[in-house]
Amino acid sequence: MTHFSQRLAQVQERISAACQRFGRNHEEITLLAVSKQHPAAAVREAAGCGLRSFGENFIQEAVEKTRALEDLQLEWHFIGHLQSNKTRLAATCFQWVQSVDRQRIARRLDAHRPHHAPPLNVCIQVSLEDEPGKGGVREDDVRPLAEAISGLPRLRLRGLMSIPPPTPDLEAQRAYFGRLRRLRDDLSRDGLALDTLSMGMSDDLEAAVAEGSTMLRIGTALFGPRTRTG
Numbered sequence: 001m002t003h004f005s006q007r008l009a010q011v012q013e014r015i016s017a018a019c020q021r022f023g024r025n026h027e028e029i030t031l032l033a034v035s036k037q038h039p040a041a042a043v044r045e046a047a048g049c050g051l052r053s054f055g056e057n058f059i060q061e062a063v064e065k066t067r068a069l070e071d072l073q074l075e076w077h078f079i080g081h082l083q084s085n086k087t088r089l090a091a092t093c094f095q096w097v098q099s100v101d102r103q104r105i106a107r108r109l110d111a112h113r114p115h116h117a118p119p120l121n122v123c124i125q126v127s128l129e130d131e132p133g134k135g136g137v138r139e140d141d142v143r144p145l146a147e148a149i150s151g152l153p154r155l156r157l158r159g160l161m162s163i164p165p166p167t168p169d170l171e172a173q174r175a176y177f178g179r180l181r182r183l184r185d186d187l188s189r190d191g192l193a194l195d196t197l198s199m200g201m202s203d204d205l206e207a208a209v210a211e212g213s214t215m216l217r218i219g220t221a222l223f224g225p226r227t228r229t230g
């Protein structure tokens with residue numbers, strides 16, 4: 001086995017164990033491989049092990065990779081902070097943008113989504129910090145943004161995404177993820193059909209599985225440490 005396939009087996013084992021412990025079905029959880037700062041060759045190897053969905057944080061880096069790997073027909077998710085002057089590239093090169101946190105970005109993505117392509121899948125990034133800073137809307141502002149996105153024809157609102165503040169404690173991790181799940185449930189009850197809860201990274205995937213995650217965004221546990229920070 002290669003390094004990558006060993007790491008992948010370990011991650012799948014962690015997900016399976018968490019599913020068993022918390023009564024979840026592994027099949028309802030998508031593994032998004034976060035390939036930021038790793039070269040196209042690493043993504044090609046991951047695809048060779050059966051992974052189809054990849055997450056990137058930096059537009060320019062991602063555009064180069066999507067072009068180099070066009071033959072593989074992968075599904076690309078933008079998960080980083082999106083500047084409004086990059087919305088055209090994001091709407092063209094990605095199938096998903098998970099980090100929508102303001103109406104202006106949503107409107108620009110809608111305007112730039114190519115007409116030959118299906119609607120762009122989007123998630124709203126929610127900030128669960130007491131003092132939001134790193135991007136994401138506050139919980140109170142999620143509903144108006146969700147309603148605005150629902151009115152944009154070239155976007156398809158799929159769900160919510162969050163990066164909670166790091167904590168080593170399982171119960172504290174669960175408390176954050178539980179807030180995101182309840183927010184999703186409230187919106188769904190009011191008629192916004194959201195099928196995606198994008199939560200859980202290398203260090204907190206068990207808590208995310210426990211709280212109903214449908215998409216785990218895993219970088220380090222799959223690809224190893226990144227050379228630069230970000």
Ligand SMILES: *Cc1c(COP(=O)(O)O)cnc(C)c1O
Binds near residue numbers: 218220
């Ligand atoms: C980098 C990143 C991840 C992956 O984090 P790891 O701890 O390396 O698994 C997931 N989500 C977002 C938004 C990221 O920026």
